[in-house]
Amino acid sequence: xxxxxLLLPILLLISFAFVAFSFRYGNPxxxxxxxxxxxxxxxxxxxxxxxxxxSEEPGIKPENPRRGERxxxxxxxxxxxxxxxxxxxxxxxxxxxxxxxxxxxKLLKGIEKYRVAILETEPRTFAMPSHLDADELFYxxxxxxxxxxxxxxNRETYEIRRGDIMMIPAGSIIYQVNKHQTERLxxxxxxxxxxxxxxxxxxxxxxxxxxxxxxxSFSDEILEAAFxxxxxxxxxxxxxxxxxxxxxxxxxxxxxxxxxxxxKLGKPFNILNKRPSFSNNHGQLFEVTSDDYARLKEGDxxxxxxxxxxxxxxxPNYNPKATKIAIVVQGCGDFxxxxxxxxRESGEEEERGREWGREEESEREWRRERGRERxxxxxxxxxxxxxxETEGHTYSLVQSRVCRGDVxxxxxxxxxxxxxxxxxxxxxxxxxxxxxxxxxxxxAGKNNVLKQMEKEAKELAFNTPATEVDRxxxxxxxxxxxxxxGEARHGxxxxxxxx
Numbered sequence: 431x432x433x434x435x436l437l438l439p440i441l442l443l444i445s446f447a448f449v450a451f452s453f454r455y456g457n458p459x460x461x462x463x464x465x466x467x468x469x470x471x472x473x474x475x476x477x478x479x480x481x482x483x484x485s486e487e488p489g490i491k492p493e494n495p496r497r498g499e500r501x502x503x504x505x506x507x508x509x510x511x512x513x514x515x516x517x518x519x520x521x522x523x524x525x526x527x528x529x530x531x532x533x534x535x536k537l538l539k540g541i542e543k544y545r546v547a548i549l550e551t552e553p554r555t556f557a558m559p560s561h562l563d564a565d566e567l568f569y570x571x572x573x574x575x576x577x578x579x580x581x582x583x584n585r586e587t588y589e590i591r592r593g594d595i596m597m598i599p600a601g602s603i604i605y606q607v608n609k610h611q612t613e614r615l616x617x618x619x620x621x622x623x624x625x626x627x628x629x630x631x632x633x634x635x636x637x638x639x640x641x642x643x644x645x646x647s648f649s650d651e652i653l654e655a656a657f658x659x660x661x662x663x664x665x666x667x668x669x670x671x672x673x674x675x676x677x678x679x680x681x682x683x684x685x686x687x688x689x690x691x692x693x694k695l696g697k698p699f700n701i702l703n704k705r706p707s708f709s710n711n712h713g714q715l716f717e718v719t720s721d722d723y724a725r726l727k728e729g730d731x732x733x734x735x736x737x738x739x740x741x742x743x744x745x746p747n748y749n750p751k752a753t754k755i756a757i758v759v760q761g762c763g764d765f766x767x768x769x770x771x772x773x774r775e776s777g778e779e780e781e782r783g784r785e786w787g788r789e790e791e792s793e794r795e796w797r798r799e800r801g802r803e804r805x806x807x808x809x810x811x812x813x814x815x816x817x818x819e820t821e822g823h824t825y826s827l828v829q830s831r832v833c834r835g836d837v838x839x840x841x842x843x844x845x846x847x848x849x850x851x852x853x854x855x856x857x858x859x860x861x862x863x864x865x866x867x868x869x870x871x872x873x874a875g876k877n878n879v880l881k882q883m884e885k886e887a888k889e890l891a892f893n894t895p896a897t898e899v900d901r902x903x904x905x906x907x908x909x910x911x912x913x914x915x916g917e918a919r920h921g922x923x924x925x926x927x928x929x
Contacts (some may be wrong), residue, residue: 506535508830509837520674523551543627556679559605564621564630573615577606586693593702597725638669699723712742713911732865738850741914752868754840762833763856876909
């Protein structure tokens with residue numbers, strides 16, 4: 431108890447010192463520099479506090495962990511940040527990979543060959559050369575840097591910045607620098623492995639103690655013959671690295687590595703420089719297809735960015751052919767999707783658990799009592815999906831609260847809605863798979879496709895006079911992006927009062 435009383439002031443002091451450092455120097459997430467003045471346990475505590483603070487989105491409160499646990503259990507399309515595994519992690523940055531989609535649920539078997547990864551590097555750092563046995567489509571979420579690609583006996587170097595997308599063929603050797611003084615370089619990747627579906631490996635060209643190079647696997651005789659040099663000379667070059675995969679470089683080195691050169695792959699395409707497909711006060715939608723960036727055709731991909739203003743929503747919509755892998759780039763919000771594959775039992779129990787607001791102990795007891803039945807219900811839903819059964823068009827609501835780094839999978843033809851929180855704008859990156867000739871269909875708003883139905887078809891389909899149907903379909907004057915729940919209700923009440 432006495433130790434705890436002594437430790438609390440120390441923790442508070444370190445926290446205040448860390449905040450003071452952030453205001454003074456402007457780069458608080460350089461944890462090593464921020465905590466250098468502390469020693470022993472105090473330094474360990476400072477590093478932990480620094481990393482916790484820097485891992486959170488500024489201005490966004492952490493989500494209730496119990497809520498996230500419930501949502502993940504009942505929503506196979508949602509992947510929280512804990513679903514990533516680190517392939518590399520140093521003081522200079524990290525490379526992490528989302529778990530295999532089909533391991534999460536059999537419902538995602540159609541995209542199991544793809545993987546999602548995130549690369550983050552700190553300012554003024556160098557990422558070691560390596561190659562993947564996977565084709566790569568990347569999007570720069572924030573920051574700026576330079577990427578060098580060794581491809582077909584040539585070196586191509588390109589500047590990259592926020593909004594850039596680029597396709598890189600499997601086997602290309604890649605290294606890069608973050609040349610910004612204060613901002614992290616954050617890159618989202620969609621990977622398509624070419625050796626084993628859903629599994630890829632990073633092959634390090636150089637290394638030593640950290641990271642290990644693949645050259646260590648070869649015999650001395652082979653290495654000496656291949657390089658026409660004794661093993662000792664080879665080791666002096668290829669096995670001296672111990673800083674990890676991502677580490678700091680000098681200003682002179684960063685400058686030298688930032689010189690651009692063109693080649694066969696072509697420069698990145700910046701999606702944010704393109705005129706938005708839709709734009710109003712509630713949001714913007716940027717879309718890139720193979721017509722804009724021809725290399726997307728190689729993987730049958732498209733890419734889109736939705737910027738949803740805080741408190742606003744994107745209209746209910748679906749994609750006829752493409753499955754969308756949505757990654758939250760910035761902010762927080764909610765996804766809701768209608769799904770015929772997830773069992774209704776799971777959704778109802780999730781709703782009951784949320785409404786009852788159980789305390790932690792009683793909720794654990796309830797889960798123990800109902801867990802087996804719920805799991806069986808979810809399994810029944812997946813088995814029905816595998817057999818192609820729809821059970822009389824029974825749909826369930828799958829929903830999740832999402833924040834930066836979270837992933838939400840939107841299967842083809844599934845109606846979905848995204849809503850930004852009232853406190854922050856929501857930016858969503860979507861990688862589209864099987865995207866050729868896919869065109870988003872909107873189900874509400876000025877461009878609602880249902881408006882195209884004939885009068886007689888409306889009356890037959892809805893069993894309601896066409897005038898009443900039209901009154902509902904024409905009530906929303908905006909397209910694509912609308913006012914959120916609170917604002918929409920306020921506007922509705924005002925219109926109602928004036929009628």
